[in-house]
Amino acid sequence: MPQVQVRCTVDNCYYWAEGNYCNADSILITSTDAAAKHSDSLQNQAMSALVNQIGETPAHHSVETACQTFRPR
Numbered sequence: 001m002p003q004v005q006v007r008c009t010v011d012n013c014y015y016w017a018e019g020n021y022c023n024a025d026s027i028l029i030t031s032t033d034a035a036a037k038h039s040d041s042l043q044n045q046a047m048s049a050l051v052n053q054i055g056e057t058p059a060h061h062s063v064e065t066a067c068q069t070f071r072p073r
């Protein structure tokens with residue numbers, strides 16, 4: 001599995017770490033449209049099931065994507 005260092009500035013997230021790092025084992029990125037459509041599932045399903053349910057979610061610009069693993073502290 002690829003290893004990626006995630007830098008993140010959302011410092012009120014449970015997974016955020018000093019220096020703007022993400023400490024989550026994995027994160028889910030989707031289009032914001034898909035996040036709105038599946039908002040209930042995002043909070044209640046395991047990552048694998050969620051990815052299968054959502055499927056592919058193309059975006060045209062970076063502002064149309066976001067981390068869906070965010071969990072407030």
Ligand code: SF4
Pocket residue numbers: 006007008009010013014015016017021022023024027067068069070071
């Ligand atoms: S889970 Fe998402 S929002 Fe939270 S620290 Fe990691 S990248 Fe940032």
